[in-house]
Amino acid sequence: MTASSTTQKLLSPEEIAVRAGEQLTFLHLPEAGVFAERALRLRELAAGHAMRDFLLFVAELAEAQHRALSAGTEVPLPTHEQVDAAARAGLPLLPAETWPRTAVWRESLRALLADLARRLLESPAKATVLQLAAASDEHLETQAGRLLTGVMLGLDLATAPLIAAGLQLHWVRLVRQTAARVAGPVAAFGRIDDPTACPCCGSRPVASLERLGSEGARYLACGLCAAQWHYVRVKCTHCQSTKGISLQNLVAADGSMPEAQPAVQAECCSECGHYLKLMHPVRDNGIEPLADDLATLTLDLLVSESGLQRHGVNLLLLFGEPDESPPPGREA
Known part of the structure; x- marks a missing residue:
């Protein structure tokens, strides 16, 4: 449908002052229906x-993630001491790269894959799903570690979405249960030193959005735990610069805009690329970030054709x- 993009220069490179910013809800934790809403939106977008x-x-x-989340499986939670330590250090409480992954996540992943295979x-894709479900603990942990740390070497791209679904x-579960049982959402999760990273798990955002009911305030949406945290508009989500910010939109092949106000744009920073x-x-x-x-x-x-990198x-x-790692169950 589309073959080019158009760049929309903003009138001012400075931050948009968020009215009574301190009064805005800083953090929105994932709701119980987060995966169901995602599935509904995906089916809507798939048409044509x-x-x-x-x-x-x-x-x-x-949908398999939603059924698994609804099962109410409990996971090991941080202690009050860990909550206090993370808050004092200005760090996310449940850092994706270093938080201990216990056996429950692998058991849940295998159950999720078995459920998914029955419906495929x-x-x-069914053979791949079943093959991963039968993979060794070592394979699952190695692939999960590579995925969460951004290591592409040895990452099996064919099964990465399935591993990611289990980690999500x-x-x-970790975020929702911690907020409910450890210290409450305000005490457990708050601002951290890096405003571009998820305050719950430290992951990078999958996208940003202007939340409805928040007076146009912009929030970053975590691609792992689905939390959303406030981040001021017209400010680079990578280098935090307020200079050189522009918006790019998809345009039709004939150069015309497909819609007057596109629902999804790319916020680009010429300072850091x-x-x-x-x-x-x-x-x-109906927008759902992922x-x-x-x-x-x-x-x-x-x-990306203009040389910009995705944050x-x-x-x-x-x-x-192309992946050169061994098949599931046999790590090099």
């Missing part, structure tokens, strides 16, 4: 989409060199 089959597969995956019927499920998508639910109230990020891959491709990460769709 060039990536229809993939979006429908991810929708099935999100004759899908070509685990961290959503990075970008992150900015989503506008007021223009499409789902709409997947469905606007064309925008990523067009922006955020979508764990369900990664790119890299």
